[in-house]
Amino acid sequence: MKLRKKCAIVVGASSGIGAAVARRLARAGWHLALVARRQEALNQVAADIARLPGAHPALVYPHDVTNYDEVPALFDRIADDLGGLELVLYASGVMPDVGPEEFDFAKDRAMVEVNLLGMIAWLNQAADLFARLEGGTIAGIGSVAGDRGRRDRPGYNTSKGAQAIFLESLRNRLAPRNVRVVTIKPGPVATPMTEGLGQMPFMISANEAARQIVRALESSRSTVYVPHRWAVIMLVIRHIPSFLFRRLGI
Amino acid sequence: MSVSAPARLDARTLLGPRHWARVEGWGMAVSALGHLVRPRDIDELRALFAFARETGTPVTLRGGGRSYGDAAIGQGCLILDLTAMNRILSWDPETGIVDAEPGVTIEQLWKRIVPDGWWPAVVSGTMFTTMGGCAAMNIHGKNNYRVGPFGDQVLEFDLLLPNGELLTCDRERHADLFHAAIGGFGMLGCFTRIRLRTKKVHSGNLAIEAFPTTSIPHMIEEFEDRVPDADYLVGWIDCIAGGRSSGRGIVHRADYLREGVDPVPRESLVLRAQELPSKVFGLPKSLLWWPLGLFINDTGMRAVNAAKFHAGRLLPVGAVYPQAHAAFAFLLDYVPNWKWAYKPGGLIQYQSFIPRANAARTFETLLRMSRKAGLPAYLGVFKKHRPDPFLLTHAVDGYSLALDYRVTAGNREALWRLCHRMDEVVLAAGGRFYFAKDLTLRSRTAARFLPRENLDTFVALKHRCDPGNVLQTDLSRRLFASHFADTGQQDP
Numbered sequence: 001m002k003l004r005k006k007c008a009i010v011v012g013a014s015s016g017i018g019a020a021v022a023r024r025l026a027r028a029g030w031h032l033a034l035v036a037r038r039q040e041a042l043n044q045v046a047a048d049i050a051r052l053p054g055a056h057p058a059l060v061y062p063h064d065v066t067n068y069d070e071v072p073a074l075f076d077r078i079a080d081d082l083g084g085l086e087l088v089l090y091a092s093g094v095m096p097d098v099g100p101e102e103f104d105f106a107k108d109r110a111m112v113e114v115n116l117l118g119m120i121a122w123l124n125q126a127a128d129l130f131a132r133l134e135g136g137t138i139a140g141i142g143s144v145a146g147d148r149g150r151r152d153r154p155g156y157n158t159s160k161g162a163q164a165i166f167l168e169s170l171r172n173r174l175a176p177r178n179v180r181v182v183t184i185k186p187g188p189v190a191t192p193m194t195e196g197l198g199q200m201p202f203m204i205s206a207n208e209a210a211r212q213i214v215r216a217l218e219s220s221r222s223t224v225y226v227p228h229r230w231a232v233i234m235l236v237i238r239h240i241p242s243f244l245f246r247r248l249g250i
Numbered sequence: 251m252s253v254s255a256p257a258r259l260d261a262r263t264l265l266g267p268r269h270w271a272r273v274e275g276w277g278m279a280v281s282a283l284g285h286l287v288r289p290r291d292i293d294e295l296r297a298l299f300a301f302a303r304e305t306g307t308p309v310t311l312r313g314g315g316r317s318y319g320d321a322a323i324g325q326g327c328l329i330l331d332l333t334a335m336n337r338i339l340s341w342d343p344e345t346g347i348v349d350a351e352p353g354v355t356i357e358q359l360w361k362r363i364v365p366d367g368w369w370p371a372v373v374s375g376t377m378f379t380t381m382g383g384c385a386a387m388n389i390h391g392k393n394n395y396r397v398g399p400f401g402d403q404v405l406e407f408d409l410l411l412p413n414g415e416l417l418t419c420d421r422e423r424h425a426d427l428f429h430a431a432i433g434g435f436g437m438l439g440c441f442t443r444i445r446l447r448t449k450k451v452h453s454g455n456l457a458i459e460a461f462p463t464t465s466i467p468h469m470i471e472e473f474e475d476r477v478p479d480a481d482y483l484v485g486w487i488d489c490i491a492g493g494r495s496s497g498r499g500i501v502h503r504a505d506y507l508r509e510g511v512d513p514v515p516r517e518s519l520v521l522r523a524q525e526l527p528s529k530v531f532g533l534p535k536s537l538l539w540w541p542l543g544l545f546i547n548d549t550g551m552r553a554v555n556a557a558k559f560h561a562g563r564l565l566p567v568g569a570v571y572p573q574a575h576a577a578f579a580f581l582l583d584y585v586p587n588w589k590w591a592y593k594p595g596g597l598i599q600y601q602s603f604i605p606r607a608n609a610a611r612t613f614e615t616l617l618r619m620s621r622k623a624g625l626p627a628y629l630g631v632f633k634k635h636r637p638d639p640f641l642l643t644h645a646v647d648g649y650s651l652a653l654d655y656r657v658t659a660g661n662r663e664a665l666w667r668l669c670h671r672m673d674e675v676v677l678a679a680g681g682r683f684y685f686a687k688d689l690t691l692r693s694r695t696a697a698r699f700l701p702r703e704n705l706d707t708f709v710a711l712k713h714r715c716d717p718g719n720v721l722q723t724d725l726s727r728r729l730f731a732s733h734f735a736d737t738g739q740q741d742p
Contacts (some may be wrong), residue, residue: 001283001326003270079267132271132286 003084003133007031009075011065011122012092014041016191017141020210021089023048026055028214033059033078036092065092065118075125085133087217088126090119091141095193098153108155115159120166127170130179138174139182139217140167144225146185147234150250164223171222184213185234186226202229259287259294261301264328273329277318278589278596279657280689282325282724284310288334292442295330296414299440299720302328303412308722311436313383314355316376318599319689320724321387321435327722330440332382338362339443346448347405352382352441360576363448364519369575371449372400376582382441387686388433388640391579392484392504395477395634399645401432402638403446409439412720416442430711433640435685437708437726437734438715453507454518455572456482462563466497466617466632467610470649473501473634481505482578485632488555489617489653490548497614499632500562504578524576526584536586543591546656551628592656600627600669601652601687603635608679609649616651616672623668625661627653641704644684652687666690685725696729709733 008025012018014036026032026049034042039062046058059081063074079085094114096107123138130136145153146160164183171181188200189209209226216224225231240248263269264285271286285307289295302309310324312331323329336353343366348359357377359370372384372391379389385407390399397403406420409431417439419428431438463469469485476483482504491498512518528535545554582588589597604612613632620626631652635645655665669690676683682699683691697705712719712734719734726734 001285003283076263076267079270085267129267129270133283134272134274134281 004031004082005084006086007033007079007082007084008087008089009033009035009078009082009085009122009126011035011088011090011118012141013045014038015045016091016093016193017186017189017206017209017213018089018091019045020206021091021213022058023052024207024210024214025087026058027052029054029056030087031056031058031082031084033061033082035061035063035065035074035078037062037064065122066113068117068121071121072125075122075129079129085126085129085136087137087139088123088130089139089141089217090122092118093141093143093193095153095156098155100151108158111153111155111159112162115156116162116166119163123166123170127174127179131174131177134178137180137182137217138167138170139184139213141213142167142183142185144185144187144230144234147238148245151246180220181222182217183223184216184226185223185230186213187230187233189226202227259289259297261297264298264301265305265307271329273312273315273323275319275321275323275596275689276316276589277598277657277689278592279598279662280320280323280596280724282320282323282327284324284327284329286329286331288331290334292410292416295335295410295440295442298328298330299410299412299414302720303718309412309720310723311382311386311440311721313353313380313386314378316374316379316383317387317686318597319685319687320728321685321688322383322723324723324727332440333380335442336380341366343368346450347445348448349443349445350381351443352380352385354381355379356381356384359448360524361521364454364521364524364575367451367515367519368448369451371397371403371447373579374582375580377576377580378583381444381446385432385441385444386434386436387684388638388643389686390633390635390645392482392633394645395483395636396481397449398636398638399433399640399643401429401640403448404432405445405447407431407441407445408443410442411439412716412718426707427711427715429639430641430708433642433644434708434711435642435725436723437712437721437730439721449506451506451515451519451575452509453512453515454520454523454574455507455512456504456575456578457507457570458573458578459503459568459570460562460565461501461503461567462559462565463499463501464495464497466499466613469497469499469501469632470606470610473632473649476503477634479505483634486558487617487630487632487651488559489620489627489630490552490555491559492621496617498559499630500559501632502578504573518572518574524574526577526580530585535584538585539587539590542585542588543593546591546628548626551626555628595657595659595662597654597656598665598669598689599652599654599687600672600690601650601684602672602676603644603646603650603682603684604648604676605646605680606648608681612675612679612681613649613651615675616653619672619675620653620655620668623664625655625665625668627655629654641708642685642700644682646680646682650684670695688725691729693729693731697733705733 010022013022013034042060049058142163143160167183188203212226269285274281308327310327310329312322333353335351339349384400388399388401480503485501487499
């Protein structure tokens with residue numbers, strides 16, 4: 001019995017950071033399973049990968065991450081199809097526009113369901129397998145938005161903050177089993193999610209974000225800001241007292 | 251798949267990701283990737299055996315996973331973790347006889363019987379071994395010279411053969427199988443029930459006495475003086491000190507308290523009185539493995555051993571103090587996960603059993619060889635043994651020395667070479683080895699230390715009980731691959 005090396009699942013691989021990371025992993029020789037809701041977009045990413053010199057063909061699995069009950073069987077099927085598993089990256093995320101006067105449960109719920117609950121459903125499966133295999137890397141794409149309860153999009157901030165806590169718990173739980181858990185916290189990245197939001201501070205391209213994320217996955221770091229300057233900025237922002245923070249309008 | 255496994259065990263997924271698992275030898279120096287399943291009863295076990303036969307998947311039996319090497323791991327095997335079959339089926343506080351499933355641990359057993367004034371007659375240095383594992387390895391305790399191994403306490407057992415047949419064995423029914431499955435390292439079948447006798451005790455405490463010894467011959471002398479009446483004897487040896495200090499150590503003797511000596515046995519026969527302390531030097535014990543790691547190197551262990559020896563010399567001669575059974579018996583559990591201090595490479599234990607006449611000379615040679623190779627053992631434990639009637643027994647009329655070695659990426663090859671050279675010394679002295687500890691023996695060595703006739707009888711039983719060689723471990727493949735090869739016969 002031998003498990004194939006360098007096999008990864010990327011959940012949320014149809015666009016944005018997930019797609020960019022998938023392309024970069026494929027270029028580095030990984031065997032990939034791409035999971036996302038939109039089959040056509042997934043096929044497109046798989047086709048891009050097929051054109052990369054030396055890359056292994058990617059497998060494609062259409063799935064809505066809010067269909068939580070599907071996850072265990074699908075996870076097993078993918079791991080079986082790949083013939084091994086060393087990395088699971090959760091990159092699915094939604095960030096609907098939320099106006100300053102808007103308190104919309106449906107939107108908040110969608111963010112919690114996709115960003116947080118979908119991640120928990122997938123990464124629990126990964127945790128269970130990697131704990132048994134005594135090895136593997138679990139990564140979640142969080143956000144700098146999870147570091148503070150900003151006035152914009154309470155539901156998004158909540159989902160990202162809770163993601164970070166969940167990943168930290170998994171990390172502490174799995175460390176004795178030789179499993180790495182990486183929390184990625186990008187600042188603004190030019191993706192379909194941020195389209196139409198105008199110019200944002202220190203915005204980078206999805207490709208650049210993917211380059212830094214893959215490098216972080218290969219390092220031994222556990223929490224990674226992308227780009228790194230956000231680590232310094234958020235260190236300051238996290239320490240601004242609440243009474244002051246609410247007056248700053250950020 | 252035509253197998254109808256019980257509903258919980260879906261035969262279609264048994265070889266899939268849901269059951270992929272890496273299992274490790276306890277010493278962390280070896281691991282294997284297999285298909286891990288935890289059967290809960292004989293029906294599930296039987297279905298799994300049927301599945302294994304139909305799919306040609308070898309089966310590895312695993313209990314507490316406390317064997318140091320590769321005795322409970324099997325690359326690519328269906329690994330049957332028996333810890334879910336852990337019911338104490340019956341306990342009679344009048345006779346001290348217990349019926350237990352194979353996954354019952356020594357911890358479960360002593361906690362059940364101590365309040366009634368009984369103690370397991372033979373225990374390992376850890377309480378996390380299981381009945382099935384103890385029987386399959388025929389473990390021994392610090393009282394081996396007095397009461398024999400675990401197998402001598404077994405009255406009967408049920409053994410499930412890979413073909414699904416369940417046999418009840420004792421010293422009369424299937425006596426050959428009784429004496430071969432005990433110590434048969436899981437090669438003949440799976441124990442599903444073990445009937446065991448335990449020892450009546452009249453206090454929860456033992457009377458302990460410690461005294462330093464200056465050399466291995468001196469330690470043997472001290473043992474021999476006490477053998478006629480001591481209930482337990484164990485020696486610790488500083489394996490790093492050389493020259494005139496070579497072989498120095500400390501002997502601990504422990505005796506049961508006779509009836510009436512403990513005025514209120516009820517007070518010490520409660521679980522609270524037996525539980526190991528949760529803190530050492532004010533630190534939670536669960537954290538201790540980490541600072542311990544700072545000492546797991548030649549310099550650190552030299553200092554620790556010297557300190558331990560000199561502290562032992564400060565004890566007043568002849569001082570006897572009480573200690574709870576659990577505290578004396580389960581030294582290995584004193585610091586939880588202490589083995590993590592040996593990460594990342596882990597550790598191996600090299601334990602050899604040498605007839606009395608050759609013991610001192612042989613062990614002195616082993617210590618010298620280790621030091622000379624620059625691979626000193628960090629811990630040496632010395633015990634006395636007696637022969638027993640089990641086919642593959644490791645015990646001899648003599649002594650054993652168990653040596654712990656740190657394994658690193660850099661020393662692994664040299665350490666294995668050292669072990670192979672030591673094997674020759676042990677064989678020349680008429681010595682034996684113990685599968686629960688071993689990771690380094692080679693097949694030709696294994697075939698030489700076991701009496702030819704015993705090995706032939708065992709192989710014949712293996713062919714009879716498991717003609718398809720379904721039951722395998724990485725140890726059985728390493729040592730007996732050619733002996734156990736599939737005979738091509740169909741299961742009866």
